[in-house]
């Protein structure tokens with residue numbers, strides 16, 4: 001039997017199609033949170049296992065450490081400097097005040113005197129090693145018979161200063177002899193004055209008008225003046241006058257002398273100075289009123305036999321370079337037993353050229369107190 005009515009199934013929407021193949025890129029399998037965390041942790045802990053990454057990380061760490069160290073260093077240095085300038089100064093000041101408060105006025109004055117003496121001593125470059133070792137210090141000038149004319153000797157300090165100001169002369173020292181504006185007032189013998197006049201040397205230059213009276217008074221002197229300002233006459237004339245005085249008191253015989261030496265840094269300078277001294281001494285002797293003064297040139301490159309005529313008489317002045325002078329002194333060709341005047345021409349250059357030890361060596365040959373004249 002056929003049924004007339006068929007039961008009809010309700011119409012359904014088509015079922016979704018699930019694809020299960022592996023080609024689907026968008027597929028992400030679900031991972032539980034717990035598992036995901038563990039994976040992330042594992043990833044983090046293994047980060048840097050790559051050698052390149054590890055090296056980069058290490059370098060970064062080193063750089064960081066160095067930066068920190070540098071910063072620490074800078075702040076330590078800053079603190080140290082601040083301490084030096086402020087705290088240490090305060091500490092020293094407080095310590096000194098505490099010590100000073102315990103001292104009497106006399107002790108303080110004695111201390112100040114000792115400091116001044118120490119400073120003076122350290123500036124005594126012209127002392128021989130023996131003098132330095134024995135602590136010998138001269139406070140009085142060498143005695144000379146020379147005196148300035150009365151009218152100049154009676155000038156006030158202000159008047160003398162006015163003259164120095166007029167010639168732009170700067171002086172430093174105690175009880176400085178007066179400047180003298182005319183050669184004739186320096187009591188220079190007439191034959192020399194005439195010779196100077198014949199060579200158009202009529203009025204003294206500033207270094208001469210202050211330097212010559214100072215050296216004539218027996219004082220040590222350091223003279224500084226421009227090139228060509230007449231320094232040669234300023235340091236030679238006092239030695240000529242001193243030699244003249246000694247010779248007139250008691251004539252020199254062979255083996256005696258010299259009275260003084262002029263030390264030069266080069267043969268050329270020594271030669272020039274020697275020629276000037278010889279000319280001035282010849283002018284002095286020429287008129288027959290004054291004795292002959294003998295001068296020896298003592299430099300390398302010339303034979304001493306050439307000057308045997310000088311060596312065979314009493315010797316007044318030696319013009320020398322350091323090396324040859326030491327050689328002559330060591331060979332005892334002459335001595336410094338009565339030598340009282342040492343002049344160093346261009347003393348600063350002599351030291352610059354490395355002659356300091358030679359000069360000290362030369363000074364150790366002196367047996368008597370000397371007058372030192374340095375020219376720069």
Ligand SMILES: Nc1ncnc2c1ncn2[C@@H]1O[C@H](COP(=O)(O)OP(=O)(O)OP(=O)(O)O)[C@@H](O)[C@H]1O
Pocket residue numbers: 199200201202203204205208225226227228229230231232233
């Ligand atoms: N009072 C003076 N009036 C005029 N001329 C002078 C006077 N004194 C020196 N002279 C002359 O000046 C020139 C230079 O003098 P001197 O050589 O003594 O100078 P200096 O200062 O020693 O120079 P340097 O530093 O080059 O040795 C010389 O020709 C000298 O005769």
